[in-house]
Amino acid sequence: MTLIDLNPGETATINGISGKSYRQNRLVELGLLAGTEVRMVKQTPFNGPVEIKIRNSYLTIRWNDARQVDIVV
Amino acid sequence: MRTHFFDKKSIDSTNHPWVALLGNPNCGKTAIFNILSGLSQKVSNYPGITVEKKIGTVKFGKKSFNILDLPGTYSLSAESFDEQIVSDQVQNWAKGENPPAAIISVVDASNLSRNLYLTSQLLDLDIPVIVALNMIDRIDSQAQIDQNSLKTQLSVAAVVLLSAKLNQGLDDLKEAIVTVINSEEKTNHQSNWISLPVQNELKPFIDQQFVSSKFGVAHALRLVSRNINHNGNAAQVDSIRNSISNLGFNPQTLEATLRYRWIDEIVKSVQSRAKTSIRKISRSEQWDKILTHRWFGPIIFVTVLYFIFQSIFTWATIPMDWIQTGIDWVSAFVLKNMFPGMLRDVLVEGIIGGVGAIVIFLPQILILSLFLTIMEDTGYMARVAFMLDKSMTKMGLHGKSILPLMSGYACAIPGIMSTRTIDSWKERLITILILPLMSCSARLPVYTLLISAFIPPITLSGYLNLQGLTLVVMYFLGTATALILAKVFSKFIKEKTSSSFVLELPPYHVPIPRSVLRHVLIRGKLFLINAGKIIMAISIVLWFLASFPKVDQSITDVNPIHYSYAGKIGHAIEPVIRPLGFDWKIGIGLLTSFAAREVMVSTMATIYNVEATGDNIVNLREAMRSDVDVKTGMPVYTPLVALALMVFYVFAAQCMATFAIVRQETNSWKWPLFMIAYLTILAYLGALFVYQGGLLLGFS
Numbered sequence: 001m002t003l004i005d006l007n008p009g010e011t012a013t014i015n016g017i018s019g020k021s022y023r024q025n026r027l028v029e030l031g032l033l034a035g036t037e038v039r040m041v042k043q044t045p046f047n048g049p050v051e052i053k054i055r056n057s058y059l060t061i062r063w064n065d066a067r068q069v070d071i072v073v
Numbered sequence: 074m075r076t077h078f079f080d081k082k083s084i085d086s087t088n089h090p091w092v093a094l095l096g097n098p099n100c101g102k103t104a105i106f107n108i109l110s111g112l113s114q115k116v117s118n119y120p121g122i123t124v125e126k127k128i129g130t131v132k133f134g135k136k137s138f139n140i141l142d143l144p145g146t147y148s149l150s151a152e153s154f155d156e157q158i159v160s161d162q163v164q165n166w167a168k169g170e171n172p173p174a175a176i177i178s179v180v181d182a183s184n185l186s187r188n189l190y191l192t193s194q195l196l197d198l199d200i201p202v203i204v205a206l207n208m209i210d211r212i213d214s215q216a217q218i219d220q221n222s223l224k225t226q227l228s229v230a231a232v233v234l235l236s237a238k239l240n241q242g243l244d245d246l247k248e249a250i251v252t253v254i255n256s257e258e259k260t261n262h263q264s265n266w267i268s269l270p271v272q273n274e275l276k277p278f279i280d281q282q283f284v285s286s287k288f289g290v291a292h293a294l295r296l297v298s299r300n301i302n303h304n305g306n307a308a309q310v311d312s313i314r315n316s317i318s319n320l321g322f323n324p325q326t327l328e329a330t331l332r333y334r335w336i337d338e339i340v341k342s343v344q345s346r347a348k349t350s351i352r353k354i355s356r357s358e359q360w361d362k363i364l365t366h367r368w369f370g371p372i373i374f375v376t377v378l379y380f381i382f383q384s385i386f387t388w389a390t391i392p393m394d395w396i397q398t399g400i401d402w403v404s405a406f407v408l409k410n411m412f413p414g415m416l417r418d419v420l421v422e423g424i425i426g427g428v429g430a431i432v433i434f435l436p437q438i439l440i441l442s443l444f445l446t447i448m449e450d451t452g453y454m455a456r457v458a459f460m461l462d463k464s465m466t467k468m469g470l471h472g473k474s475i476l477p478l479m480s481g482y483a484c485a486i487p488g489i490m491s492t493r494t495i496d497s498w499k500e501r502l503i504t505i506l507i508l509p510l511m512s513c514s515a516r517l518p519v520y521t522l523l524i525s526a527f528i529p530p531i532t533l534s535g536y537l538n539l540q541g542l543t544l545v546v547m548y549f550l551g552t553a554t555a556l557i558l559a560k561v562f563s564k565f566i567k568e569k570t571s572s573s574f575v576l577e578l579p580p581y582h583v584p585i586p587r588s589v590l591r592h593v594l595i596r597g598k599l600f601l602i603n604a605g606k607i608i609m610a611i612s613i614v615l616w617f618l619a620s621f622p623k624v625d626q627s628i629t630d631v632n633p634i635h636y637s638y639a640g641k642i643g644h645a646i647e648p649v650i651r652p653l654g655f656d657w658k659i660g661i662g663l664l665t666s667f668a669a670r671e672v673m674v675s676t677m678a679t680i681y682n683v684e685a686t687g688d689n690i691v692n693l694r695e696a697m698r699s700d701v702d703v704k705t706g707m708p709v710y711t712p713l714v715a716l717a718l719m720v721f722y723v724f725a726a727q728c729m730a731t732f733a734i735v736r737q738e739t740n741s742w743k744w745p746l747f748m749i750a751y752l753t754i755l756a757y758l759g760a761l762f763v764y765q766g767g768l769l770l771g772f773s
Contacts, residue, residue: 011351011352017326023573024323024325024326025150025298025299025325025326025328025329026148026150026152026573026575027575028326028329028330028333029147029148029150029190029329030147030187030575031186031187031190031333033326033329033330033333034330037351038351039351039352041358042361042365044367044459044460044462044463045367045463046463047463048462048463049459049462049463049472049574049576051361051365051459051578053351053358054351055184055186055187055349055351056183056184056186056187056349056351057184057187057577058355058357058358058577058578059575059576059577059578060459060462060574060575060576060577060578061574061575062462062573062574065573065574065575
C-alpha cells in the first residue's frame with residue numbers, strides 16, 4: 001500500500017520509500033522515514049497534490065511522490 | 074558561480090563581527106530579522122516581495138554586530154535555487170571563507186523535530202550555533218522544552234526561548250550573540266548523529282580524505298545522498314554508495330534517517346510530557362476545510378484577488394491625488410521664485426516633470442506589496458500554491474509560480490527573484506520568461522495616461538465603464554498571453570531536473586504588524602531611491618537632447634524641437650513605427666522606455682514641456698489631446714493609436730533592469746536575449762494588428 005491509498009482522515013505508519021532514488025532523500029528529510037505515523041488530510045481533484053499530517057506539521061506533496069511512500073495500516 | 078549574491082565586500086568581518094540567520098521556511102526567521110535590524114537593513118533594490126540577501130545592523134548596549142538573513146531552507150542538500158544559495162554559502166564557510174562569528178539556527182518550537190533537522194546539519198561545521206526557539210507562544214504547557222538539556226545534548230553555544238510575535242526573548246538572543254562573539258571558546262561539535270557503531274562500520278569504506286577531516290563522514294554521507302553531478306569524484310561516490318548498500322543501508326536516505334533517529338531521541342527527552350498526535354485536528358486544519366475546499370477555496374482566492382486589484386485602482390487614487398497636488402505646488406513654487414533661465418528650465422521641465430510622473434504611483438506599489446506580504450505572512454499564499462499546483466502544472470508552470478506571477482503585477486524583478494523557491498529548473502525558467510507579460514506597475518502610468526486622455530468615460534452598465542474595462546482588458550491580455558506562452562515554452566524547453574512540489578502549510582497566524590510594515594516601507598524607500606535615480610538621470614539627458622541644438626526662431630516657424638537631437642532620433646525611427654500609428658514623439662518615448670517603462674510618461678512630459686514655450690508646466694493629457702500633425706493637420710493621437718500603443722506596452726520588452734536580473738538568475742545571455750526577441754516581435758505584431766485592423770474596420 002502507498003500513501004495515495006489512504007482516504008482523508010485515515011492514518012498509517014510509513015514503511016519506507018520506493019521508486020526514483022533522488023526523491024527519496026528529500027522525502028525522508030521532511031520527516032517521512034520508516035516508523036513515522038502519517039494521516040491523510042486532503043486530496044485534490046485530478047490527482048493533484050495531497051496534504052498529509054506528519055510530525056505535528058501539515059505537508060503537501062505531489063501525487064506521484066505520495067505514490068512512492070509505502071505504508072502499513 | 075553564484076557568489077555574486079554574497080559579495081564578500083558587503084560583509085566586512087574584520088571591522089564588524091557578523092552572524093548568520095538560518096532556519097526552515099515559516100519558522101519566523103524573517104520576523105526576527107526585521108525586528109532585530111529595524112530599518113537599518115539593506116536589501117536589493119526592488120519593490121514587492123523578495124527572497125534575496127538582506128543584511129542589518131543590530132545594536133546591543135555598546136556592542137553592535139551585523140546580521141545576515143538567508144533564505145529559508147529545510148536542508149543543506151539543496152532542491153531549489155534558493156536552497157542552493159544557502160547550501161553554497163554554508164559550504165564556503167566550511168572551507169573557512171569568511172565564516173560568521175555564529176550561526177543563529179531559528180527553530181519553530183511547535184515543530185521541533187522537523188526544524189532541528191537543519192540545526193543538526195549546521196552542527197557539522199566548526200562555527201558556534203545558537204538555537205533560537207521561536208514561537209514559544211504557540212506551544213502549550215505540556216510541550217514545554219527543557220532548554221538546558223537541549224543545549225547540552227546538541228552541544229550548542231546557547232538555546233534561547235523567544236517569541237517574535239510577542240516581542241519576547243529578543244534581548245536574550247542579542248545577549249547570547251554578543252557573548253558568543255566575545256568568547257574565545259572553541260565549538261564542541263562532533264557529528265553525534267552518526268552513532269559510533271555506524272561510524273566505525275562506515276569508516277573503512279569512506280575515502281581517506283573524508284575520514285581524516287573532523288566532519289568527513291558526515292560530508293561523505295551528504296555527498297552520496299544527493300543525486301547531483303559529482304564532477305570529478307563520481308567513481309569515488311559510487312564506491313561509497315556500494316559499500317553502504319552492502320552494509321544493508323540505503324545510501325540515499327542514510328543521512329536523513331540517522332539524523333532523525335538522533336533528533337527523535339533528543340526531542341523525546343527534552344519534551345518528555347508532550348502529547349503529539351497526528352490525529353489531532355488543528356485550528357488551521359479547521360479553517361482549511363473551507364479555505365482550501367475543492368470549490369470554495371478557488372472561489373475565495375478569486376475574491377481576494379478581485380479585492381486586491383480593486384483596492385489598487387480605487388483606494389490608491391486618493392493618495393495619488395495628494396501627490397499630484399504636491400508636485401503641482403512644487404513646480405509652481407519653483408516657477409515663481411526662480412529667475413527664468415536654463416537652470417529653471419531643467420529643474421521644472423526635466424526633473425520635477427520627470428520624477429513627479431513616477432512618484433505618483435508609489436501608493437499602488439505600497440498597497441500591492443502590503444497585500445502580498447500579508448498573504449505570505451498569514452500562511453495563505455502556501456495554500457494558494459497547494460490549490461493551484463495541478464492547474465499550474467497543466468500550463469507548464471508550478472504551484473509556487475503563483476507568488477512570483479502576482480508580484481509581477483508590482484514589478485517583474487522581485488517576481489523573478491522569488492522564482493528561486495520553485496524546485497524545478499524548467500518550471501522556474503518558464504515562470505521567469507513569461508513574467509514580463511504580467512502588467513507591472515510601471516505600465517500603469519502609461520495605461521492611465523492614455524486611457525484618461527483618449528478613452529471616453531462612457532458608463533456601460535452599473536459599475537462598469539469603458540475606461541475601467543479597457544484597463545482590465547490590458548491586464549487580461551498580458552496574463553492570458555503569458556499562460557498560453559507558458560504552455561508553448563514547456564513543449565520546447567528541456568527538463569534539467571525532475572519537477573517536484575513539497576510545501577509545508579504553516580499554521581495560520583496574524584502577521585506581526587511591525588514586521589509587515591517595515592517590509593513594505595523598505596520596499597517603498599528602495600523604489601523611490603532607485604527609480605528616482607534612473608528617471609532623474611534620463612529626464613535630464615532627455616531635456617538636453619530635446620532642447621539642443623537651439624535654432625534661430627526667426628528663420629523658421631517650425632517648433633525647434635524638430636531640429637533637436639531628440640527630434641532627429643525620433644524622425645529617424647518614425648518609418649519603422651508608422652505602420653503602428655506612432656509618430657516621432659512616441660518613438661522617442663519608446664526608446665527611452667528601454668530604461669524603464671514608466672519613463673514613457675516622463676519623456677512625453679519633458680518633450681511637451683520643452684515644446685511648449687510658455688512658462689507653465691503643461692498638462693500632459695491636454696497637450697496630447699490637442700497635438701496635431703503639422704503636415705496633415707489631423708490629431709496625432711486617436712483612440713485607435715492610444716489602443717495600439719497600450720497593446721504595444723502590454724507586450725514590449727522595455728526594462729533593462731529585468732533583463733539584467735534574468736541574465737543573473739539564468740546565468741546566461743541566451744534567455745534574456747530570447748526574451749527581448751519574443752517580446753519585441755509580439756509587441757510589434759500586436760500593435761500592428763490593432764492599428765491596421767482598426768483602420769480596416771473604419772476606425773480612425
